[in-house]
Amino acid sequence: MAQKTKSAALPRELTVGDVARRAGVRVSTLHYYESKGLITSGRNGGNQRRYPRAVLRRVAVIRIAQRAGLSLSEIRQALESLPDGRQPNRRDWRRLSSAWRQSLQDRIENLVKLRDQLESCMGCGCVCFRDCPLHAPDDALPAPGRLAGEHGPG
């Protein structure tokens, strides 16, 4: 027996159930991430997934990146930039996080701009939104199926 459902002492390999429980996601989500190339798994004799403990960090990082507003495909691309053979180290993660921090920063700046103009602009009596600083025709709307009031797309 490798590990129990009720976590035994420091098992070497994790089952999907283990990972799901520890990472706080559903098994179906892990399957989904795998299908999208965000994580990978080994298989045991009976074709069941077995994960190294490092997958926990990986999943955590994926979730964090989602909260930062990245799509799964963006996250996948970023993760692909991690070293191939060896385990990612501190430096590797730090590199990723810097890039993400920047895009997060941009997002924040946009929202702050919006916030600061919101009241004056919606409160004003102007007829013509075309001249309004908030009227951004080609501008980025939330991508369908994403972000949220940091709420939770469904």
Next chain:
Amino acid sequence: MAQKTKSAALPRELTVGDVARRAGVRVSTLHYYESKGLITSGRNGGNQRRYPRAVLRRVAVIRIAQRAGLSLSEIRQALESLPDGRQPNRRDWRRLSSAWRQSLQDRIENLVKLRDQLESCMGCGCVCFRDCPLHAPDDALPAPGRLAGEHGPG
């Protein structure tokens, strides 16, 4: 003839095409908004939609709210709080914008927190994300089909 495709002088009523052009959205989007109860339209003798000019502001407001991270159903609810008979005035819009500003503010604060913890946390060597301030198990992920890197369920 009420108005031309190429805007004549201050037409009283707008066609869908007019609204689409002026508001910078597709006709299909206006149909969609109507189907979701975000806007309404009158009809002419031939069953074609006719809009008062006020719809322009309404659409603009919808777009702004989307950028602020609200879902269409949240926006619809907010718009329903507008006065029924008369045109919304400055005060009405201001009330809406205040509420939205607050939710936008919350969103921003969350993202800032995330940003400030991102580097230290992803860069750190900790094994256990469960103890990490970035590990927010039940926490709000972007709602599927929404927001985006201010990009696009979502």
Next chain:
DNA sequence: ATAGAACCCCAAGCATGGTTGAGGTCAATG
């Protein structure tokens, strides 16, 4: 009067991010 643009409605389709369920296998326990 007639062509062509613009409009109508409806159903289906797309993308994202998952979840659910059916039908069947594997593994740990008594």
Next chain:
DNA sequence: CATTGACCTCAACCATGCTTGGGGTTCTAT
């Protein structure tokens, strides 16, 4: 050895926010 829970795959489904297309009508210009 049998049960039971965990796992497997695959297809279908859900929600959001639209877009596309088909078949038919109405407008506007000439």
